[in-house]
Each structure stands twice: as C-alpha cells, then as structure tokens.
Amino acid sequence: MAPRTKGTAADLAWTSVFPAGERGDRLSYVEIMRAVIRAIEAGRLARGTRLPSGRDLARMLKIGRNTAMLAYGGLVEQGYLVVRPRSGVVVADQMPSPATPPAEAGEAAGPDWRGRFKIALADDAAGAARAGDAEPVFAFTYGQFDPSLFPTNHWRECERAALSVLEIAQWGRDVVDEDDVELVEQLRRHILPHHGIWARPDEIIITLGGQQARYLVAQLLAGRGTVVGMENPGLADFRHILGATEAVIRELVIDEGGLVVSEALDRCDYVYVSGGHQCPTTAVMPAERRLALLERAAARDFIVIEDSYDNELLREPSALAALKGLDRHQRVIHIGSLSKLVAPGLRLGFIVAPALVIRQVRALRRLIHRHPPGNNQRALAIFIERGYYRGYLRRAAKALGERSLALDAALRRWMPDFAWRHSEGASSFWVEGPEGFDCRRIAPAAAARGVVFDAGDRFFHGPDPCRRFMRLGVSSIPAAKIDAGIRALSEAVRQCRA
Amino acid sequence: MAPRTKGTAADLAWTSVFPAGERGDRLSYVEIMRAVIRAIEAGRLARGTRLPSGRDLARMLKIGRNTAMLAYGGLVEQGYLVVRPRSGVVVADQMPSPATPPAEAGEAAGPDWRGRFKIALADDAAGAARAGDAEPVFAFTYGQFDPSLFPTNHWRECERAALSVLEIAQWGRDVVDEDDVELVEQLRRHILPHHGIWARPDEIIITLGGQQARYLVAQLLAGRGTVVGMENPGLADFRHILGATEAVIRELVIDEGGLVVSEALDRCDYVYVSGGHQCPTTAVMPAERRLALLERAAARDFIVIEDSYDNELLREPSALAALKGLDRHQRVIHIGSLSKLVAPGLRLGFIVAPALVIRQVRALRRLIHRHPPGNNQRALAIFIERGYYRGYLRRAAKALGERSLALDAALRRWMPDFAWRHSEGASSFWVEGPEGFDCRRIAPAAAARGVVFDAGDRFFHGPDPCRRFMRLGVSSIPAAKIDAGIRALSEAVRQCRA
Secondary structure, eight states: OOOOOOSHHHHGGGTTTSGGGGGOSOOOHHHHHHHHHHHHHTTOSOTTOBOOOHHHHHHHHTOOHHHHHHHHHHHHHTTSEEEETTTEEEEOTTOOOOSSOOOOTTOOOOOOOGGGOSSOOOOOOTTOOOTTSOOOSEEOOTTOOOTTTSOHHHHHHHHHHTTSHHHHHHHTSOOTTOOOHHHHHHIIIIIGGGGTOOOOGGGEEEESHHHHHHHHHHHHHOOTTOEEEEEESOOHHHHHHHHTTTOEEEEEEEETTEEOOSGGGTTOSEEEEEOSSOTTTOOOOOHHHHHHHHHHHHHHTOEEEEEOTTOTTSOTTTSSOOGGGGOTTSOEEEEEESSTTTOGGGOOEEEEOOHHHHHHHHHHHHHHHSSSOHHHHHHHHHHHHTTHHHHHHHHHHHHHHHHHHHHHHHHHHHOTTOEEEOOTTOSEEEEEOOTTOOHHHHHHHHHHTTEEOEEGGGGSOSSSOOOSEEEEEOSSSOHHHHHHHHHHHHHHHHHHHO | OOOOOOSHHHHGGGTTTSGGGGGOSOOOHHHHHHHHHHHHHTTOSOTTOBOOOHHHHHHHHTOOHHHHHHHHHHHHHTTSEEEETTTEEEEOTTOOOOSSOOOOTTOOOOOOOGGGOSSOOOOOOTTOOOTTSOOOSEEOOTTOOOTTTSOHHHHHHHHHHTTSHHHHHHHTSOOTTOOOHHHHHHIIIIIGGGGTOOOOGGGEEEESHHHHHHHHHHHHHOOTTOEEEEEESOOHHHHHHHHTTTOEEEEEEEETTEEOOSGGGTTOSEEEEEOSSOTTTOOOOOHHHHHHHHHHHHHHTOEEEEEOTTOTTSOTTTSSOOGGGGOTTSOEEEEEESSTTTOGGGOOEEEEOOHHHHHHHHHHHHHHHSSSOHHHHHHHHHHHHTTHHHHHHHHHHHHHHHHHHHHHHHHHHHOTTOEEEOOTTOSEEEEEOOTTOOHHHHHHHHHHTTEEOEEGGGGSOSSSOOOSEEEEEOSSSOHHHHHHHHHHHHHHHHHHHO
16 A cells, blocks of 8 residues: 555655755665654654665665665664565554654754634633543543444444435535435424424525534624623533634523523624523523513514524423524524434534525535535434434433433432532533532542543633532433442542542 | 424424414414415425324414314315324325425514625535536536446445444544544555655544635634735635635746746745646646745745645556655645545545644634544545555546546547647546637537536636636546537537637
C-alpha cells in the first residue's frame, strides 16, 4: 500500500522525511538513520509504512547503495524497522507513536496561527468520555450510549435493507441540498404526530443531530445585537453556539414548570426553550403555560426556538403537544434528535419550521456540508417504517424507568440530605446538594471511586456559576449498578466534607 | 403508529387540525369535514395517518357522536378517508399530497421572516440533479455517482463488519469532538502517503466531505477584511462559503500549470489552490511551481489552502507530492475527500493541518454537529484496511480512463471546432466553444436531447462571467453512451447556431 518510488517526481513524496536533499550535499548513513527515527518518533511514519527500497533511496538521495543499506541495517538492528517478505523494509509494529510527540527538530516554527483565528473556541468537552478513556465503573453522564439497549439485530436488518442495489443508487449520490424523502416521510407520519406536529415535507429538514439543528438556526437568525433569551440554568452548548454570532444573551428564569413566561421575554428576538424536558432540570412545561408563551410570542413579536430535548420518552401518546403543534402564528422553530436515544453516533436530527425558513436553512446546510450521509438516512427510514424505532423507544422507556426508580431509591438511601428533581420519561436527575456542597470539588473524589457525572455549574450562566448541582443520567448505567454507584458517590461527598 | 387520543392533554395534539375548539362553539359536521380536507390538501396529514375514533373526536370537540360519525362518513364517501380493520379511520392512500400545497386558509400570516435572516443565501444548486428528476440519458455532470462502479459487495461486507456488537459499542457513542481512530490510522497509513503526506494523528480531522472541510477552514480563518486569493476560474462553492464571512476575494490568474505564482499572491492572507486537478480546467501544477508557491508563502507570510480536488485518480504512485507533503514551513492546510469517488452520499472527507489549527477546527466542528456519523467512519476504515478502497480506485481509474478516451474521440468526431483540456486521471474535460458559443444558451437545447453538463460560467467570477466553456464529466456516464451523447450535444450546438 505504501507508495513505490519509481520516478524522480515520486521522490518528492519523501521530501519531508529526508529533508536534507535540498542542501545538495550527500547524507551520511547516520543522518539518514536520524531522519527516519525523527519521523517515526514524531508520529509521521505510521507502523507498517513501507520505506523506499535501498536502491530507490540511493537514487533519490544521490548516495551510494551501500550507504542506504547501512542506514536501513542500523535501523533494523535498533528495532525501528523490520524486513518483511514481499513488502521490503517497513516501520516496526512495536514502535508506538508517542502520545505527545516531541517537538520536531527540523521543523520550522511556522506562521502565527493564533493571530489568524477569527473565532475563539473554548475546549468545552469537559466531562465527556473520550474514546481512549477507560470506561468508568459508574457512568452517570447524560446522553451516553448503552450498547446493551441498542437494537443490534433490527438495525443490522435495516442497514442491510439499505444496501440493496436499488437503495444504493438512491443514497450513494450527492443530492446537493436534499434529504432522503423516505426519512422525511417516516418522520412526518410516525414521529412528529406523537408531538402533535403535522408538518408538510417542505417544512422539514434533516440535520446531523440536534446539535447541527441548533447551529443552523443560530447561524441563520442570530447576529450582532440579536437578543436571544436563554433558560438559566440551560443548555450550555447553545450558549457557545450563540457566542460565535455576537448575539446578546438574556438570561431567563425557570421554575418547576420550565421557562417562566413573563415580560422578561418581551425584549427578546428569540426565546430558546428546551421543550421536552427542560435541560437540566427535567421540568415539563404545563399546557396553559405553553399557550401563554405562544400568545406572548405573537403579541410581542418574538420567535420561539423549541428544542425537543430529551423528549423521545415522553409518555405516549404524548401527554402534551409540542409548542410547534400548537403554533398557529408560525412563530415556532422546532428542533429534534432522531438518534440520541438509539445511537448518538449516528448523528441524525431535524428542524420543523415554516417553509421559507427551511429553504434558507437548506441553502446554509448545503454550504456547510451539502447533506447528511444518505445511507444512514435511508437505514433509519426503514428502521422507523418497520416499527423498530417505536419498539425500541418502548424498551428504552421501560429500562430507563426502572433505572430512574433505582436511582430515586438509592438517593433516598445514601444521600438523604440531597434534593432532586426528575420528571417521568426524563433520562436524568437534577440533584441539589446541601449548603456548602461543591460539585467540582467532589468530582475528583467521585472519579477515584469510578463515579462520573455532569457537574451542574456548566448549565449556569455568569462569572460565578452555582456549584450546588449535579446532573445524574441513567441512559447508560445498568439498574443493578445504581445503588453501589450512589453509595460510592455518597462516600466521595463524605470524604470531601471531612 | 398514529397517536391515540385518550386524555384531555393528548387532545392538544389535534389542535392544529381542528382549530375551532378555542372559539367555544361546537363544530358542525361540515366544518369538521372542511378541517380534515384542508389538513390533507395542505399536506399536513400524511397518507395512512390514523384519525381519532369517532368517540374520541366527539369528546375532544365536545360534539355529539353522531356529528363525528357524519363527518367521517362524508369524508370516506368523498375518498379522503378509508376505514381499515383494526386501525380505524385513516387518510386514504390515493390522496397524494399536492406538490405545491395551496395557501392554508386558517393559517396566520406569521412574522417577517425575511427581515430576520442574517445571511443571504443564494439557491445555487443549479445544474445539480434532484432526487425527483428523471435520469438524463447523457449525464456529463461532474462528480456524480455511478452505481455501476460502486463496490456493492465489498461495501456491504464492511458495513456488516462495522455492525459487530464490539464495533457498535465503539461507534454508537456520542464521541463529542473525536474521530474514529481507525479511520484516521488508515488515512495516514494508506491514503496520505500516496500524496507524500506523513501526518500525525493530531494533524488530521475527519469532516463531512470536502465541502465541510472548506467551510470549517473558512469559518475559522476568514473574517471581515481577510484577503483570500481564488483561482479564476475556480471552485464556485468556496466563493459562496467565503461570501458569508465578509472576506475580500482576490481573483488570481491560472494557466496550463494551474495557479500562476506571482506578486499577485503577496497581498493575500490565504491562497486557495485546487491542488489535484485544478477546478475546472483539470490542470496539474508542475513540481517547480509547487516549490515556488511554498517559498513565496513563507517569504510573504500567506497560507496555502490546498484542496486536493479530484486527486484520487492521480497516477499511482502519485506523480507529484501534494503541497502539504512539501510543506516545511507549516503553511499548508490540506483538504480532501474520501467519499467523492466511491459514493458522494457517504459524505466523508478530511483536513490535514498543524495540530494547533486542527484543535480549533475540532472545537468548531463540535459546535456545528459534534462529529461525523460513527458507523460510516468505521465502515470506511475497514474498507480501506481490507484494500478495497485501493482496488476500487484502480477499477475506477480504468473505467474513467476508457471514458476519457471515448470522450476525446467523440469530441474530435462531432465537435472539431471546440478546444478542450483534460489531464490524466481527471474525471472531467474543460471544453471551450468557438467564438460566439454560449453555454447557457445551448443548455436547454441539450437538455431537450437528454444531455446535461456543467455550464462553465459558474466558475468565473465577475459581473459578466465568460460563457464560452462547458465542463463535461465522465464519472457517471458509461463509455458506450459517450459518442451518442456528444453527437446529441453537437446537434444542440448546431441548432442554436441556426
């Protein structure tokens, strides 16, 4: 697989590994060895990479063949390279790339990149599990994936069905700015109606998960001076997205019914509402307040951005219509996820909004990446059509309901001086510690006991965010581990108090 | 699947279909019929949607059960609804949603959306095939998918392999801002080295196709007043992306060796180069010019954005190292596609850049949509690892080479007064018409004969873009159809002359 090196032009490919060619003087075998070792240790030459043959190397670097062979011999002896039949000289397998490669000696300093960045982006993946991390024993992080719930056989069947020659001809294409018509159809027939939304196809666009739906809406509608009302505490990610648009964020009060509808909303151009279960408190907005919010939006000319956060497991038939379902004044933009609960890694979500808005979102999405991958859209359409999505939601609701009961019992047992809020169908608990509790301070002690959770302060806005809260999710922890997990968490709390 | 309507709260879900409930007066059966017909004709109630039972409807709308049954009876009689055993009353299948639904009588006008859009987005999907379109007989459009070349069995095998329980546990997760480590590894071992690029994992990010790579780079680095040099003619999409950033575009001259390296570049902050085959001329930049460009970038402090456009089929081993492979001054950002040739619908691409830049791009991508779908990344990693990618490229190169020969012969035969440019391994021809030729004027006549192509004017910048050119792609047209296609095209040209 490695490039063979036949012509002079091809030699250019090795320029960055053997950079001394330009000086005109010939490399010694020690210099060649150093160059290869540097490239391997810098992580540039991956394990298994095939090097040029001795003959090619000699020709490329204008050195004697003996010099080339001496260099390779030395590198094989030192274990950097191995000789493989038919492949020639390749980089040894047991030479791991260092995790943090050393600074490269021969590398020029390069331009002032930092001065060139137009947006300042915080690295806010805090608390999120990394692919390389060891799995925590007790994972109470929100929204994480539970392979034990994943409908492996059903999903396989649907991916296979999407791989028929006929289907491939459909989704294999670059459809520029379109969506999979089947997925849109399944969405409007089988998913949106559960939330009281009866949408036309031209009022729907498929996105790469809820995250991209939020990004597209913010990019299209928020700019310098746009006033966006945000729940406080609320979804930190939407604040970050808005941060890049120069919009002004107005902090809005929430209570046990979610966002409080008051005159505080009137000066907003947009009001963001996490609409299934409020993020992070899990509050569900009562029907009267929903209607009041919509009336106010029409009277005061603001738009409601409804993020159907964590709404998949709302009791079915949905206890309450989504705001979008009640939207007679065309003032609601509805955002949702299709994959969060099934497998977040699939990254599929959607926006429902007036056709005029969807057309603009579509043009914007086209600039960003054209369209979401076709095969996944088609497989998910089949998954919904065959009833597997609905069936999966039922199983997930059952499992998460059991876990929620177990978590409630464990909290009562081990952390009776804490208070918590949890609404039916929500996949997390919002837990408040007693006076003096600091979620950031106990996090390391908890982690040492294998317990991870979402620190509550990241949902609060302001210079000194409240640290009294934790969010405990149940989407990936088995019910049987919950009691022991909360016990370990309570020990961490006790340790920090002492 | 349709929502059952049991509780009062659930009735809210039907509010937008039967809106008169709020008036307090009871609906007549005619009014109910009208409401249902309106919702069906507006495309809101999809075929197969189940309506509330007569009993539920009566309770919801506070009407007599007889009124409800009369309304449903009338609708069944008129063919809008059908009665299905076990499902009750559902919307009839033969009621197609109108393509352009009529304005809805009961719908409020809604807010002034246009005044709210922060970015003006042109609908520039011109020339692109739509999912609903009939396949043209002779499709000379660029970059389109050829199902007959798609390695169906190999791809199926890899998707299946990515569906093992172990694999699902890996890709099913929300990995926040990470990439599939296997795909990155395959990329740096088996794909980048062919272009002379030896990159560390932290210098690579996976994107949703080349399009998103371009978007991310532009968003991060271009802002008000940033000067970006663009080839003219060049990739229109990158101009559109830049248009949303308030960057200043400087038009740069190209010749048969691609971008001309001159003092015109010196005032640029960034210089965009379509680096495999120049878009749209297919020119390949010679080695000396590559080195001169990089030296100039270092001397004049600009950055080169290298878009490895249409480079997958460059002769192997790559005749020339990519600019990134020669980049000793850390001044090249390299953009590439992994799926364009295999199946553009998969949407996978990448960026190679200094680690500092990749970290920022990663933070930006996280805001936009977190990460590309995990299952496709894993399936593609397996596809590359098993050698299928390389094998596919070989087959595709062979097929496209044959088609290019056929196209060259057909042009000589039928359009001898035209001139064209095509470099080995490019998947398109850049065809120049004789004096007076207008690509836009012949497009309708060509389409009438089943011939579609990319009009050349969209690659030129300026108020009066040159219309002398067409781009003819060979990625989706079978060799056997090329002669007849060019003959038909020549007839269209002749017709327009007459």
